Amino acid sequence: MKGVLPIVTIVAAILALWYAAAVGMNAAWTRDQAVRAGVELSLAEVVADTLHQERPKLPAPHQVAAELWDTTVAKKITSKRSLVYHAGITLSATLLGFAIGTAAGIALAIGIVHNRAMDMSVMPWAIASQTIPILAIAPMIIVVLNSVGVQGLLPKAFISAYLSFFPVVVGMVKGLRSPDAMQLDLLKTYNASSVQTLWKLRWPSSMPYLFASLKVGMAASLVGAIVGELPTGAVRGLGARLLAGSYYGQTVQIWSALIGAAVLAAALVGLIGLAQRITLRRMGMAR
Structure with a gap:
């Protein structure tokens, strides 16, 4: 209580x-x-x-709650007026972009930790890439991909990946470098290779950092998926709901879509937190 x-x-x-x-x-x-x-x-x-x-101008909480009820419970999931339907469209792009961004972030982090040239060259570029506003680069990504015949889910997923990979890179670089010199020297005395050191020491030590960065990356990936829907004039997805609400002055619809996005992000981050507790507990790193 x-x-x-x-x-x-x-x-x-x-x-x-x-x-x-x-x-x-x-x-x-x-x-x-x-x-x-x-x-x-x-x-x-x-x-x-x-x-x-x-x-x-600003809908009252009970108006937003009524809209949420009407577009989630009162509508069939397959209905194009269902917020669950639109959330599912955005979720698919979010998960694909998150997977791409996570894989790219982990690969870059491993390369940065094991290669000084990558550390000196790739890391500054990764940092500089995040200074570009996503609203400016999203239309460019969509136009370029459309010009080569890539349409639909992938352009939004690439925008999600663009936002989600950076937290993973930073977190994993910190995590992979977290073992102290004594632990690394001990593996050297056992004549462990770089791959063995990575798998036996660096990777397990990076788990708390990885999960922390995954939570940030997941939230950023959802933002990227929604932003990716805006320049295309999409008719499906949470971004489409925001666009339609702004076009027709439906502020209640806009706020319900925002609340829906927040709930979706909280659920996804919560699942990562659950996976973190289970993984760290099995590794003996948490109670």
Whole structure:
């Protein structure tokens, strides 16, 4: 019960601030409409109207909750109005991009740790690549891939991989270098090869760093998949829901898609956390 109370308190505070912000941001439209109609509204009437507008500047929490219920539970998963359907489209690109980014990040990290030339050349380029805004590079990636006939899932997956590989590179480089000199010298006395040192010492030592970077990479991969849907004018996916909501002023739809993306990211990161606890426990690195 002690652990639940702080969470409930924080959630209640967020909801209270959200409702207050919704009233403040939507009140101007309500008063403007009342002035045009020549009607004087009381404070209670203004508050009631701001919380039930069809296209509010900031939808109230109960409006977003109703939209989420309508697009997840009340709709069939196969319906194109179902948020679950669109989340599944984005999830497929996210997982593929995450797999590509993770594989590339681990491979680069191993090369950087074992090759000084790669450490001096590849690592600075990897860092510099993250200074390019993803909104600027995403259309370029899509146009280039479309020009060579690559369409559909892969362009979005490559954008996801672009965002997810960097945390894995940084985390794995740190993890693979985490064994101290005494441990490395001990393996040298046993005449262990670089591959044996990697497999027997460096790889197990890097597991906590790997899982920490995977959590960041997964969240970044989801962002990349959503961003990848925006320049294409997609009709499927969470990015498409955001686009459609912005085109038609459906702020409730926009917020429901954002909440859906947040829930999806939390679920994916939670699965990685579960895999981390199981793996580290079996390795004797956690209780």
